[in-house]
Each structure stands twice: as C-alpha cells, then as structure tokens.
Amino acid sequence: MEEQNKDVIGSAMKLMRTLRRKENPAKHESRGAGRLLRVLQENDGMSSRELADRMGIRPASLTEMLNRLEADGILTRQSDPADQRRNRIFIQEKGSVLLKKMKAVRQMEREHINKSLTLDEQEQFVALCEKLTKSLEDFRNQAGEQ
Numbered sequence: 440m441e442e443q444n445k446d447v448i449g450s451a452m453k454l455m456r457t458l459r460r461k462e463n464p465a466k467h468e469s470r471g472a473g474r475l476l477r478v479l480q481e482n483d484g485m486s487s488r489e490l491a492d493r494m495g496i497r498p499a500s501l502t503e504m505l506n507r508l509e510a511d512g513i514l515t516r517q518s519d520p521a522d523q524r525r526n527r528i529f530i531q532e533k534g535s536v537l538l539k540k541m542k543a544v545r546q547m548e549r550e551h552i553n554k555s556l557t558l559d560e561q562e563q564f565v566a567l568c569e570k571l572t573k574s575l576e577d578f579r580n581q582a583g584e585q
Contacts, residue, residue: 447571458548471496471504472513476538479514479530486519487526513537 459470478493479485485493491501505528508514513534519525530538553561 451568451571472508473538473541475501475504475508476513476530476534476541479528480535480538483529484527487516487528490528508534 474494475490478490482489482493487498487501487505491498494501505514505516509516511533512531514531515529516526517529519527556564
C-alpha cells in the first residue's frame with residue numbers, strides 16, 4: 440500500500456500559530472507590540488521609518504501601534520533635533536518592564552516545550568527544521584532563476 444505524504448508545512452504552521460496565540464492577552468502584550476519593543480530595546484531612538492522597515496510593516500500600521508503605546512506611557516516620540524520632520528522613538532521604563540515580563544513568559548514557554556521532548560528529539564527537530572528551511576530556500580531560489 441502506498442504511503443501518504445504528511446502535511447509537514449501544515450503541522451509547522453499549526454505549531455507556530457499555537458506559539459503566537461495568547462488566550463487572554465493583557466493590554467499591549469500582543470506579538471506585534473512585543474516585537475516592536477524588542478527592536479526598540481536594541482535600537483532605542485530609531486526613526487519611525489527605520490522602525491517600520493525593520494519590522495517589515497507599513498508606516499500607517501506602525502503609527503496606529505505607536506499611538507496606542509505612547510498613550511499608555513510605554514514609549515515616547517520625540518522630534519529629531521537634526522531634522523524636525525523626523526520622529527525618534529524611545530522606550531520608556533513602563534515599556535522596559537512590559538518587555539521583561541513578556542520575555543519571562545516566552546522563556547517559560549520555551550522551557551515547557553523543551554521538557555516535552557528528549558534531548559535527542561530536540562536535536563532531531565532542530566535539524567529537520569534547518570533541513571526544511573534550506574530546502575524551501577533552494578526551491579525558491581531555483582524558481583526565481585527560471
């Protein structure tokens with residue numbers, strides 16, 4: 440009897456959706472806000488345009504997020520002294536505390552997931568993910584050449 444192929448991509452996407460989903464996220468604990476705060480923590484004071492480019496989102500979408508976060512004291516926007524048309528974004532203490540909390544939750548999730556697999560299974564999983572990533576990149580590169 441012929442073996443059926445398993446839906447590897449579907450299973451990987453289901454895992455990613457589960458990792459990203461929060462049952463009842465607290466205010467500003469969305470994945471997008473967490474990502475924005477992580478980028479700012481590494482590059483505090485970057486411009487709105489740089490931040491949108493780094494995050495790969497439209498400037499209009501970023502502006503909506505910045506408005507909400509700024510209204511709650513998570514971050515501030517300040518005019519760039521060198522170019523008054525440009526805003527610089529700075530993470531505030533409240534934003535740093537929120538990011539620390541979000542990182543702690545993510546670390547607990549990592550630890551829980553790692554406990555679900557043996558060390559050998561973890562190594563196999565990582566190797567399989569790397570193999571699939573390379574395969575997909577190679578496929579896309581070949582498709583782009585044609």
